[in-house]
Amino acid sequence: MSTWVPTEGTSEALLSVRDLKVTFPTEDGLVKAVDGLTFDLNAGETLGIVGESGSGKSVTSQAIMGLHRGTRAKVEGSIGFEGRDLLKLEDEELRVMRGRDIAMIFQDPLSALHPYYTVGNQIVEAYKIHHGKTSKSAARAHVIDMLERVGIPNPQKRIDQYPHEFSGGMRQRAMIAMALVNNPRLVIADEPTTALDVTVQAQILDLLMDLQKEMNSAIIIITHDLGVVAEMADKIMVMYGGKAVEGGTADQTFYSAEHPYTWGLLQSMPRIDRERLERLQPIPGNPPSLISPPSGCAFHPRCAYRDDENLGCSTIVPEFDVQDWHPVRCLIPAPKRKAIFDTEIRTPSS
Amino acid sequence: MFAYIVRRVAAGMVMILAMSLVTMVLFFASPVDPARYTCGKNCTPELLEQNRKALGYDQPVLSYWVDFTKGIFVGSEFPKDPALKKSAPETIADCPAPCLGYSPQSSRPVRDIIVEKLPVSASLAIAAFIMWMIAGVGLGIVAALRKGTLVDRAIVGSALVFYAFPTFFIGLGLYVFLALKWGIVPVPAYTSIADGGVGLWLQGLLLPALTLALVYIAGYIRLTRAFVLEAKGEDYLRTAQAKGLKSGRILFKHTLRGALTPIATVAGLDLGGLLGGTIITEQVFNYDGLGRTAVMAATTYDLPVTVGIVLVAATFVITANIVVDVLYAVIDPRVKYS
Ligand SMILES: Nc1ncnc2c1ncn2[C@@H]1O[C@H](COP(=O)(O)OP(=O)(O)OP(=O)(O)O)[C@@H](O)[C@H]1O
Ligand code: SF4
Ligand SMILES: [Mg+2]
Numbered sequence: 001m002s003t004w005v006p007t008e009g010t011s012e013a014l015l016s017v018r019d020l021k022v023t024f025p026t027e028d029g030l031v032k033a034v035d036g037l038t039f040d041l042n043a044g045e046t047l048g049i050v051g052e053s054g055s056g057k058s059v060t061s062q063a064i065m066g067l068h069r070g071t072r073a074k075v076e077g078s079i080g081f082e083g084r085d086l087l088k089l090e091d092e093e094l095r096v097m098r099g100r101d102i103a104m105i106f107q108d109p110l111s112a113l114h115p116y117y118t119v120g121n122q123i124v125e126a127y128k129i130h131h132g133k134t135s136k137s138a139a140r141a142h143v144i145d146m147l148e149r150v151g152i153p154n155p156q157k158r159i160d161q162y163p164h165e166f167s168g169g170m171r172q173r174a175m176i177a178m179a180l181v182n183n184p185r186l187v188i189a190d191e192p193t194t195a196l197d198v199t200v201q202a203q204i205l206d207l208l209m210d211l212q213k214e215m216n217s218a219i220i221i222i223t224h225d226l227g228v229v230a231e232m233a234d235k236i237m238v239m240y241g242g243k244a245v246e247g248g249t250a251d252q253t254f255y256s257a258e259h260p261y262t263w264g265l266l267q268s269m270p271r272i273d274r275e276r277l278e279r280l281q282p283i284p285g286n287p288p289s290l291i292s293p294p295s296g297c298a299f300h301p302r303c304a305y306r307d308d309e310n311l312g313c314s315t316i317v318p319e320f321d322v323q324d325w326h327p328v329r330c331l332i333p334a335p336k337r338k339a340i341f342d343t344e345i346r347t348p349s350s
Numbered sequence: 351m352f353a354y355i356v357r358r359v360a361a362g363m364v365m366i367l368a369m370s371l372v373t374m375v376l377f378f379a380s381p382v383d384p385a386r387y388t389c390g391k392n393c394t395p396e397l398l399e400q401n402r403k404a405l406g407y408d409q410p411v412l413s414y415w416v417d418f419t420k421g422i423f424v425g426s427e428f429p430k431d432p433a434l435k436k437s438a439p440e441t442i443a444d445c446p447a448p449c450l451g452y453s454p455q456s457s458r459p460v461r462d463i464i465v466e467k468l469p470v471s472a473s474l475a476i477a478a479f480i481m482w483m484i485a486g487v488g489l490g491i492v493a494a495l496r497k498g499t500l501v502d503r504a505i506v507g508s509a510l511v512f513y514a515f516p517t518f519f520i521g522l523g524l525y526v527f528l529a530l531k532w533g534i535v536p537v538p539a540y541t542s543i544a545d546g547g548v549g550l551w552l553q554g555l556l557l558p559a560l561t562l563a564l565v566y567i568a569g570y571i572r573l574t575r576a577f578v579l580e581a582k583g584e585d586y587l588r589t590a591q592a593k594g595l596k597s598g599r600i601l602f603k604h605t606l607r608g609a610l611t612p613i614a615t616v617a618g619l620d621l622g623g624l625l626g627g628t629i630i631t632e633q634v635f636n637y638d639g640l641g642r643t644a645v646m647a648a649t650t651y652d653l654p655v656t657v658g659i660v661l662v663a664a665t666f667v668i669t670a671n672i673v674v675d676v677l678y679a680v681i682d683p684r685v686k687y688s
Contacts, residue, residue: 066591099594106592111585115684116607123601126593162683178593 013040013080014218015064020077022059022068022242028293031061035242041235042187043054044216048229049248050265051239052129053286056341057222061188064220065104066094081186092287094333096340100130103179105189109171113163123147123178130182146177151207169200173207180211187212187293198270205232216230226265230254240263241288241298248326255346258328258337263345297331305332305340354687355676366661371415375633377653378411384651388454404429405454405653418657421449428452438488450661451654453647460658463643467627468538468662471639473551475624477559482566483617484569487610489567495601497579505571515567521614521634525553528556540637558635573616577609584592584608611681615674622670626663654686 002169022034023263030170033054033214041047049057063075069091079086086094105111114122114322124142128134134142140159143175147155150173163171172192179187189208195203209232212219223229229250236253238246238261264283285302288294300306308314311331320327323334330337377384379532385402386393402408407416420426425447435442443459445452449588493505512520529537538557541550581587582605590604627640636642640659647655679685
């Protein structure tokens, strides 16, 4: 089993992010969107990043793609990819890797595809840019093959249609075909199903998993929905206010979650095993300010287990408490966290 | 699509005829007697009456309009006087279809006047159009790509200066300084290609077209800048970047395609509006185009010429509208007409 945080220097991981920080200077102050993120991802593995809106998931994935270059954002730390630090690469070196080694699937395929070009034109372009010597017709044949593989019926005809002529699910399939067309080693899917009908969501996720097995790509899948990643991911990282608050294998973070914020996410999840009438309980309160975060544990203003007197939640910044490669950023001692999960959070059937 | 175009053209024609009627109604409602302007110094009441009759101003406006409309389709003759035609056929001017009327002041069919003046106005409009499209769109793109920098501010700022000054001021300024005082360019005078070749034609157009272009450039810089900035925020640009495309390709294939499509619409409409004549620029540079002729016709109560130019200008505007809408369906695959 892969470790969450490997020992320094011996990383054989495909992707190893170390102390990643992304800040945006704004008129109101410095926005610390990602504040010291460290994680590893091995080849062929799936990492799920979960967190509420604004927790820094997209900013993280954009940092890996190098999409903050040329903007006002400041990116620090290191992003090792196959032994090279992506943050130290020249723009041109990184450009060549984009789409070829690391590809991205965006949330809303309608706005992510150019409305004025056919789907085929856009996917062929993605292929040709990294396969300059391939002839147009060979590239086209490859793209038709790719469209077939992502389950688009009648690809010979669909390849010449425009994005608006596709249904939402088909568009996202096309988007996936575009991301996988160069057989990348890492695919980042940023909420790939949020914009889709519930019925289509599962199909798209299944497709993604199947293709991943076929192509042996690593995937980072970003979502609000712990349930989605619990099923798909090998590892899960839970983010709050630009920091990871809990990480581990999917089983660890789902079936024995130890952070009060993860518990909140679990309880706000729609679940079939619960009574229909039971209301979903979103975590009360608002996401933390990223300009001047709360003192101590950033989650303390919303935490039901906060204990200022004994634990010092509002004054002490919790570091990662790593037990069994299951790091948790909470001041409650590990045995007590486990006990709380067992008695209060776990539902009888799980 | 074809049915759509037919429908639009038919509606356009109805609109043009309606506009001619409106122009005539306004003219007939004027307290000034238009016949008075056709009757020189030694005007007698009989002569005045005779002229009024010959011009058709004695009829109700609606029958005047019917006569005029008929003339467009079957031709006409002036004056419409069967008796006179018998006694002195040489005094009757023939006006074959499409007849736009006959100008008593210049003793010529209106169509001949328009055919003579249109190239002047059209040359001016097209030359200005090319200038402002290249400069306006080009500078707009540069300003957007350099947003927030000194370059951006300099472009937007200087565009605003020209935007703030009235046309005649810019025109006179260019005329007086560049041509008269400093002699950097020759004093502009319109020379047709037939008379002076392309070189002289362009030389004559330089300052008037520049004046007209400067008036429009500011708007196009701001519009282009706004559209490019909007396109740069689009998700599909992030996709293009994530594919690993080179920045030049992203700019030309992805950003500009999205940004310039709406500009094509505005540009088409502006050009359509100018082809029918530009009043101020033609006045300032003493250009004998449709705009200046329209002003003269209006001030001398020359109804046929006024109506003729109104019709030509309206035709350009309406045609531009149709062309732009059809073009839009061609450049934006999402647009479909039925
Ligand atoms: N260019 C920017 N300038 C300033 N702040 C930014 C910028 N981009 C992102 N942020 C801020 O960074 C924080 C994290 O944003 P991010 O998009 O990563 O959130 P997310 O976890 O992906 O949320 P969601 O689930 O809504 O997609 C947000 O508070 C956002 O406002
Ligand atoms: S440290 Fe305190 S406030 Fe923070 S999550 Fe743990 S219990 Fe809650
Ligand atoms: Mg996001």
